Amino acid sequence: MADENKVINDSCDFCGCSAEIGTIITEGDDICEYELRGSAETVEKDSERYDSAARSVSDSVQIQHHDTRDGEELVRRVTLKFTCTAEKMIFQMRTGLV
Secondary structure: HHHHOOOOOOOOOOOOOOOOOHHHHHHHOOEEEEEEEOOOOHHHHHHHHHHHHHHOOOOOOOOEEEEEEOOOEEEEEEEEEOOOHHHHHHHHHHHHOO
């Protein structure tokens, strides 16, 4: 019965914030979209790096690129479809695309 008076701290030790896990990981939130801009060489290099990072998280990730031009810049819109939200989050944390 002594456990009834036990205080449970559900906040982060680092920053003191708290959140319900359901507000962070939601079912069906498995698509990551981002845009790369710059010279064709720069966009290709960055795109390969991000595509490789996505594949390291999931062999089943579906990657789509849609390229357009904005003057001299190449604009690549990328859509990644992961098999679950956790994979998307891992990719975002590894690449800083949060």
